[in-house]
Amino acid sequence: MAYASLNRGFKSVALTTQLFPLSVRPETLDAYELGLKSTGVDRRLRLNGSVFYYDYKNVQVTRYVFAI
Numbered sequence: 236m237a238y239a240s241l242n243r244g245f246k247s248v249a250l251t252t253q254l255f256p257l258s259v260r261p262e263t264l265d266a267y268e269l270g271l272k273s274t275g276v277d278r279r280l281r282l283n284g285s286v287f288y289y290d291y292k293n294v295q296v297t298r299y300v301f302a303i
Contacts, residue, residue, distance in 0.1 A: 240268040246295055260293040 246262040270285030 236272045238268075238270050238272075240266070240270075242266040259295060262295045263292045265290040265292075 242265075244264045244266070248258055248261050266287065266289050268285055268287040270283070272281075272283045274281050
């Protein structure tokens with residue numbers, strides 16, 4: 236059995252809570268995957284494999300700053 240998958244995910248717009256609010260673009264992820272599942276030798280051997288690629292755009296990272 237062979238399979239292919241294409242998925243898209245997103246994280247909506249974020250707003251900061253600092254003194255000067257800053258809006259950012261939504262983060263998106265396009266995920267591609269190809270795979271193969273096979274059984275052989277009278278069902279005694281099973282081979283599974285897949286390759287994937289993630290394409291991130293506008294990655295949002297959270298940063299915490301602690302003042303002492």
